[in-house]
Structure formats: structure tokens, C-alpha cells
Amino acid sequence: AQSVTQPDIHITVSEGASLELRCNYSYGATPYLFWYVQSPGQGLQLLLKYFSGDTLVQGIKGFEAEFKRSQSSFNLRKPSVHWSDAAEYFCAVGVLGGGADGLTFGKGTHLIIQP
């Protein structure tokens, strides 16, 4: 079975500084990888996804993530954070082949933005 580890429960970053959120996955085959953002009391918004091809994927709101198979990682980055980026971020892995299985989520990383 697949699993996702987000080692950082909380991260505090100054506004304008760069950001990297870590995600490691465990899955025996090629995974689908996702990053979602959740504001308090809200559903999830997809930031970006990796299915195949270029290992550096661009997402919305200036986020990007890099798939590194050798490290089983899919870290999320942003060069300059904004106060509106404060939220909960979830990394998730899905099964290649689409649709048949639900996603497995990491425990999330709470991002705090300092003025």
C-alpha cells in the first residue's frame, strides 16, 4: 500500500522569502503525485500534479514541485511567499491508471507567514 510522509508539521516563513515543503512517498510503482492546499474550514484546491514526463511541474499561484524518483520525493516550492499562502498543505499519492482508488494523503504541513 502507498504512504505519504510530510515530515514538517509546521513551517514558518517570512513574507517574501522562499518556501520548500517536503513530501516523501512510498509506492511500488509509478505514482500519481499531488499537492493540495486547504484554507480553514474549506475543501481542497489542487496546486499541481505529476503523472509523467517532465519531473518539474508548474502549478497555480506560483508553486512548483519536483519529482525525484531516486529520493521518492515530491517537494513543493515557491520562490516568494505571500501572506495569502498561509494554509494547510497536503501531499497525496494516487495509483497510476486513474480513478480506481482514492488518494492517500500525508498528514499535512501548516504554513505560517510572518510579516
Add this chain to the structure above:
Amino acid sequence: GAVVSQHPSWVICKSGTSVKIECRSLDFQATTMFWYRQFPKQSLMLMATSNEGSKATYEQGVEKDKFLINHASLTLSTLTVTSAHPEDSSFYICSANAAGLTSEAFFGQGTRLTVV
């Protein structure tokens, strides 16, 4: 883009009553929908997979008689929490997958259930 609508967004019910939550795919057909549960400050845990026209598949530890799932059409799945208790209070989120090998999950906005 694909939109998934979840209703209601919040509900308060008395202990012992049942609550129904709806999940609709508005602009696409979803043969498979998923129900997740999220406790405060925790991650989403998959509860069950809902397949149109067949019985839902429940994850280990999820009581199928307590969390009734019906997926009667390609655009609607419902989750009914039966005989709700305070420990069922949680944030419930559904997702639906559009067809295709590279399908991604589209999430509803979630339902905050409070059982008093």
C-alpha cells in the same frame, strides 16, 4: 474546470438522528466518488469508495452500517451518517474522478458535521 458541489456545507444534528450529505459532480460524469473524513488539524482519511450502480467499498475500520453510501447516478453520491453520535462530529469531504487514465480528483468544499 470540473466542479464538485457538496451540500450542506455545515450541519448540526442531535445525537441519535441521521444526516445525509450530498456530493454532486456538476459538469462531468463520475463513475467513482470518494468519501474522506478529516478530524481537526489532521489529514484526510479515506472512508469509502462509491461506485455508481454498485455497493460502496469501505476502508478497514469504517462501519458500513453507520456510514451509508449511495451512488445512484453518475453525478450524485450521498453519505448518510446514521444514528449520529458526538464522536461522529468531523469534516467530511467528497471527491469525484473524471474519466480517463490521467484522471485527477476534484474535491467538494466539505461538510462540517457537529453532533450535539
